[in-house]
Amino acid sequence: MRACLDCVPCFIRQALDASRLITDDENKHKEVMTRVLKEVSGFDLNLSPPEFGQIIHRIIRKEFNNPDPYEKLKKLSTQRALSIVDSVKEKIKNSNNSFETAVRFAIAGNIMDFGMKSDWDDKIIMNSFDKALKTSIDSSLVEELYNELSKAKTILVLGDNAGEAVFDKLLIETFPENKKIYYAVKGSPVINDVTLVDAEDAKIHEVAEIISNGADIQGTVLRQCSEEFMSIYNNADVIISKGQGNFETLTNEKAKIYFLLQIKCQVIADFYDYKLGDWKVTTTNRLKESQ
Amino acid sequence: MRACLDCVPCFIRQALDASRLITDDENKHKEVMTRVLKEVSGFDLNLSPPEFGQIIHRIIRKEFNNPDPYEKLKKLSTQRALSIVDSVKEKIKNSNNSFETAVRFAIAGNIMDFGMKSDWDDKIIMNSFDKALKTSIDSSLVEELYNELSKAKTILVLGDNAGEAVFDKLLIETFPENKKIYYAVKGSPVINDVTLVDAEDAKIHEVAEIISNGADIQGTVLRQCSEEFMSIYNNADVIISKGQGNFETLTNEKAKIYFLLQIKCQVIADFYDYKLGDWKVTTTNRLKESQ
Secondary structure, three states, rough: OOOOOHHHHHEEEEEHHHHHOEEEEEEHHHHHHHHHHHHOOOOOOOHHHHHHHHHHHHHHHOOOOOOOOOOOHHHHHHHHHHHHHHHHHHHHOOOOOHHHHHHHHHHHHHHHHHHHOOOHHHHHHHHHHOOOOOOOOOHHHHHHHHHHHOOOEEEEEEOEOOHHHHHHHHOOOOOOHOOOEEEEEEEOOOOOOOOOHHHHOOOHOOEEEEEEEEEEEEEOOOOOOHHHHHHHHHHHEEEEEEEEHHHHHOOOOOEEEEEEOOOOOHHHHHHOOOOOOOOOOOOOOOOOHHH | OOOOOOOOHHHHHHHHHHHHHOOOOHHHHHHHHHHHHHHHHOOOOOOHHHHHHHHHHHHHHOOOOOOOOHHHHHHHHHHHHHHHHHHHHHHOOOOOHHHHHHHHHHHHHHHOOOOOOOOOOHHHHHHHHOOOOOOOHHHHHHHHHHHHHHHHHHEEOOOOOOOHHHHHHHHHHHOOOOOOEEEEEEOOOOOOOOOOHHHHHHOHHHHOOOEEEOOOOOOOOHHHHHHHHHHHHHOOOOOEHHHHHHHHHHOOOOOOOEEEOOOHHHHHHHHHHHOOOOEEEEEEEHHHHHH
């Protein structure tokens, strides 16, 4: 996705949110905000939103000498997800279409995103799960995805947020059997994106091989990813991408990618003619057709 | 109100909104944003929100060589207000308590504020008027205000937004008769705040003497106001303050001021333990008691 000036105030707010997660010291918040504003004023405003976020979150981690400011929030997300995982598992098991139900809960889990808002709001989060079975999604594309998975040998799932990964595991459990499945995580912490330790907390290793994409940027920016990751990406028969960050960085790629996400940002909603709060199942091919 | 770091990203967004109101030229938007970020990075982050806004909006007006970027939006607000004024007038006339009904519509009109969002959203705006008779307000304080007005010789109303002034006129029409009434406007344009020309468009001059406060800052920062204004302020028997900007700049003043406003900003809501969307009738005295 191209650069967007609306992202500037949003990332400055993210920097403030992250500072507050780390310390209550208001003087330190001011100091970091001044530093962030100084850096941002020197930015090329043609940077893509993830590149912009990468620089901001690097400053935050460096200023506070804290490699993972969102660690607590990620642990909380995973704990909360694990607290409801059995009831979700039951719903998937008892459903007429376990795969589609699992897709629905995997999209519901995409609400565990602290880019737009750093506070934990249990009501908003649980509401996402409550409406999982009712929200409109493209069922024909879900069926197409299942057919593609049936024919595939290797499958790559691109994780998005910590906590959400718990439901990605349930989705993987509904895949056709005997597949080689990779679950890609960020190479090092950036905001609350899922990393190796978070994926292990979600027990992803029980159903897939967890691989690092080698980068500390939101989404999947291929030119920043490791060779190991790229080899798996290039050879996967099916790629499933979770969340907005992966969506905005991968929509123009050649590979056929299935996107599962909630639309949580007005800029993205406007750009693709979606509505804020939409649940989307789409593919790179579909997006090209509609252009 | 004290400085708040949350206002930093909000004012940067306001700068972008204002730039877009003036031109569609994205390169110019980028140029102005870079300039604004550079200036802001040098700011004392202890500035109060209105002081912060004042500097930002001065930059915008200077960069675009446009003394009144919100002029069109202000005209639209006044036109839309005038399009419904007769039906509101009818409701006030047929009401059991015309004064309270007029207070309600004066608060409803406070929705015409483009600080939080620069787009015209007719649905949100009209919804505010639709719920005018139903929303909870402090009726006993409205009665107290009417009693104070009855005893007063001179009354000062501090205007807030263009468009909203149309309903302030209806409120003034329900004041007890034979009073000297002043309606204060901004000295020169700042965001969509009501200025002399906007107040005249709303026909305020038919019911009150329009006076300038001499400043180009949101709210009423007394140390920036003209001597003429201060003389009227100091001698008014009753002061009625409209909107959030006046509220946040006057809550700590000694004078007894009646505030009529909608709570539209989370920072203010949190600070005073209000809820976003609350309709407030309160006074400086009440606020001191609750501290």
